[in-house]
Amino acid sequence: MEELIKPYERFAYAYDRMMSNVDYVRWASYVADLFKYYEYEPRDILEIACGTGSLTTLLAGQGYKMQGLDRAEGMLTVARQKAEKQGLDIPFVQGDMLNFNLQQRFDVVLCIYDSINYAVTESDLESVFRAVSRHLDVSGLFIFDLTTERNIVHHFHSQTFAENHNDYSYIWKNTYSYQDKICHTALTFFIREGELFHRFEEIHTQKIFEVNTVKKLLQKTGYKMLSAYDMYTFNRWSRHSDRINFTARKEEEIEQ
Numbered sequence: 001m002e003e004l005i006k007p008y009e010r011f012a013y014a015y016d017r018m019m020s021n022v023d024y025v026r027w028a029s030y031v032a033d034l035f036k037y038y039e040y041e042p043r044d045i046l047e048i049a050c051g052t053g054s055l056t057t058l059l060a061g062q063g064y065k066m067q068g069l070d071r072a073e074g075m076l077t078v079a080r081q082k083a084e085k086q087g088l089d090i091p092f093v094q095g096d097m098l099n100f101n102l103q104q105r106f107d108v109v110l111c112i113y114d115s116i117n118y119a120v121t122e123s124d125l126e127s128v129f130r131a132v133s134r135h136l137d138v139s140g141l142f143i144f145d146l147t148t149e150r151n152i153v154h155h156f157h158s159q160t161f162a163e164n165h166n167d168y169s170y171i172w173k174n175t176y177s178y179q180d181k182i183c184h185t186a187l188t189f190f191i192r193e194g195e196l197f198h199r200f201e202e203i204h205t206q207k208i209f210e211v212n213t214v215k216k217l218l219q220k221t222g223y224k225m226l227s228a229y230d231m232y233t234f235n236r237w238s239r240h241s242d243r244i245n246f247t248a249r250k251e252e253e254i255e256q
């Protein structure tokens, strides 16, 4: 029997193993390099869509005071276990990046690894920018990345990935609509429960945004876009970029 569940709730079980190729150490070092580049020395950092807390725990280990937020409890459970194992005290809270209110301000908000592509309309993206602004001091930085159409078309569209392990298997199918700039991913998991495997299905939807749209919405919500770099570099993005890293500075308080 198949069960359709919310994105990332069961994916969490295998997420870290499926992402073992992702270099979070490099990511942490890139973020720290951006702080240096902008001559900024943050202390309190919020990571939204933090997932299983791989970057959150790395940055906490480097002395930053971290907090994580994600929509999927399944991912947060793994994040909390990871922090506890490393003796790190990090609050991981459940919330929607489109509309959260922690009643707290931070020096920096981070959102990495294509997570902001889960805002699927311009209005959703604007909501994320507004929610983040509520949690930033003026002059605070919002650092996030976006996956590009090039990445989706070259590496995911019409492609199916599958793996078979002792305790789980998955089939991962991707379809991109050029017209809507939307990528649909159907993930089918078979997770061992005793002698049997339970089948779960998750549907993920991600949107591709143009840099100009991002810039326009950042300005509208009180930020200045400082840079849009090819990922892990300090080079301006280009049509060859698979992922673009944005750094924006909050310039003013906006009416919410």
Ligand SMILES: C[S@@+](CC[C@H](N)C(=O)[O-])C[C@H]1O[C@@H](n2cnc3c(N)ncnc32)[C@H](O)[C@@H]1O
Pocket (backbone or CB within 6 Å): 007, 008, 048, 049, 050, 051, 052, 053, 054, 055, 069, 070, 071, 072, 075, 095, 096, 097, 098, 111, 112, 113, 114, 115, 118
């Ligand atoms: C590709 S994963 C990245 C996780 C983590 N940032 C990392 O680098 O491993 C995308 C994450 O975004 C989260 N997410 C998607 N939509 C969200 C929303 N509206 N609010 C909060 N988290 C969301 C998912 O639950 C998932 O953990």
